[in-house]
Amino acid sequence: MAIIINLDVVMAQRKMGLTQLASEVNITMANLSILKNNKAKAIRLSTLEAICKTLDCQPGDILQYIDEDETDQ
Template sequence: MAIIIDLDLLLTQRGLSVGEFAAAVGITPANIAVLKNGRAKAVRFTTLDAICRTLGCQPGDVLRWVPDDETPAH
């Protein structure tokens, strides 16, 4: 998939654990792991809104596109 989710970087920059972040966003730590590991097939706008609100960022800070030939292997 050519969409990369940069949650690891954002959580590290803000000093948040996955558990703290999951509680603030209102989803399970398991679902955060799915997002962080690039296994998500979709993200609801309400979830993206909660992520951005919690992290104080824009959607483009969370999601980025890279061409398929540059996508890191998971």
């Protein structure tokens, strides 16, 4: 996957646990865990907005693009 989700890194920087973030963003622990573990295939912009608001960050702090062609070499 070319998009990497660095949610776990931002959560650690903010010292926020999965339970607290799930509660504040109003998302299930299971869905947040899927995001955190980089298993998600999609994310709603409203969810991304709520996460960014809660963690006081920008979408670019959470999402990272990696060119798969460069990593294969």
